[in-house]
Amino acid sequence: MRILIVEDDQTTADYIARGLREEGHVPQICGNGRDGLVTAQSADFDVLVVDRMLPDLDGLSLIRTLRSAKNLTPAIFLTAMGGIDDRIEGLNAGADDYLVKPFAFGELSARIQALGRRPQMRDEETVLMAGDLRMDLIRRRVTRGDTEIELLPREFALLECLLRRKGRVQTRTMLLEAVWDLNFDPQTNVVESHVSRLRAKIDKPFATELIRTIRGAGYRIDG
């Protein structure tokens, strides 16, 4: 993926770029808002990573300008302000996601993945599959091979979320937002507990494990 990083802190930008390059992406760095805007408009990027506080033109205005020019490249805000209304302000301006500094690289990488590639499974898809796992969204049935698996509603939602973004890492906070509609960092391993319950039902009784734990990042189901 071609990723534009608009970040005034050179060190942070370099580390993000290096990490993304190692994952096979093609990152490009802009040090201020005006350059960022010009670059974002001049080339076709898959994802924009934009710091909220930038010299010359702040991130919020940058995204607003892009959006009003009908540029819909997915964008993630990075911010040093973990303010209560900042998140909503950022999303209202047209950003697709929002990360508060300091973040772990795994979190950013997972979110870039989630935004960048168009979902392989479209929303109208009614049957999701991974390996021998089959999830029928209309009849709300989950089977692995010939075995039917009973899931609680929330386990069903969790599995659906992982399956819809098959092959991509879902971090704990992403799952918390998508499945529970809550956005804060719990101090307890709440998501882990739910995932391990789900695993007990769809992985434990079978030979191959579908849900993989990605250290320091989150979970992934490979297709």
Add this chain to the structure above:
Amino acid sequence: MNRWRDALRSTPMRLTLRLVVLFLLVGSVSFLVTWWLANEALLSATEIVLEQEIEELSASGDPEIIARAVGDGAEQADPEHQILRYDGPGGPVGNYLGPLPGEKLRQADLHDKGQDIDGSYILLSERIGEALLTVGQDTEAFDDLREVFINVLLFTLLPTAGLLLAGGMMIGLRSARRLTAIEDTLARLTSGDLTARLPPTPGPPDDLSRVGAGIDRLAAAQEASVAALKQVSTDIAHDLRTPIQRLALVLDQGAADLPDAPAQEVFNRASAEIQHISTTFDALLRIAQIEGSGPGQNFAPVDLGQLARDIAELYDPAAQESGHQIWLQVSGKTIVQGDRTLLGQAIVNLLENALRHSAPGTVTLAVDGQTLSVGDHGPGIPEAEREAVLRRLYRLDRSRNTPGNGLGLSLVAAIVRRHGAELILTDNHPGLLATIRFSATDIRKGVGDREAGSAST
């Protein structure tokens, strides 16, 4: 109506009332004195007239001539206005022959149906030898005088008092309006809206506008210092987070680059510590922000019962792993005006506290009417320290070695305050019962622009 009640209670109205009472008192006294003096003057004038009459009638000194003069006079006189009588040796003569009360000058009520006498008269009697000559005059002049005085009273004193009262009421209403404006502005300032200012008042400056200007200056100073504080915290946030961010990324990279597991473990532990630093830092900033901000712009109706249900469901597996059980009680539907993310954070903090500080057992999460409560059966918080635990970074001695940063409850307290609610910590016999009580007016009040935090990826 409140407006009128406020106007009646206003300082100008009270002063006016006192002034009117004083004015009426002084006016009435001077009036009565004047009337009394006029009355006395009229009485002595009447006495002179009556004395002259007696002198004329009794000039001869002969009882018979006097009796005849009295008889003639009485025939011509109108008994309604004039009384003549002579009690001489030949018996009483005159136009009034009824009983005569008293002697000398006096006022008396006389009645004689036959002579058309019925009313009040001023009488003067004088002894002439053995006989008694009495002349009298009706009190019409006195009645007229009284009437004049009453008219003067009615048409000057009372209207003046009325006008004064009306004027006072008007000034009172006006100042009540201005005071209400001051009160409203103060209320808005207290609730955190530091942009609130008094509306301009027409007319020349007075004491109220001086007070108002003082309030405006205070608010402006407060606003400026809060803005400066915000700027400072934004700067600190930026200047501290940037290096923390760098460090986090360096450690991530280091962990990824290192081939052997033990070294990676060290880097991961360092990453976890950084996360802890930033969590504490975030919590402090958030508390400051929540406390420094006015009523939420992003407030929207939040179904508290549903939020509690979601959170209980989220924590259920983790709670079971630690041997706890979350007992959820939701009765009725409780909709509060608020920020879903913040309220969720408050519930989560209370719940995590309960799970962390109590031995395996039941933790209650209840939503009932205007209250949300979390109860545990842990060691609780000693009554003396219940205020203190709401302070930032305060930790009970026994929890120094458990995870946590001492900001959980103060963040809850800040969130609760921002929602105009109340956080009450009580004894759960045993354990801690934390109750958030929302004010009745906050329930189902207004319509917000959007539900905060509903925008998820």
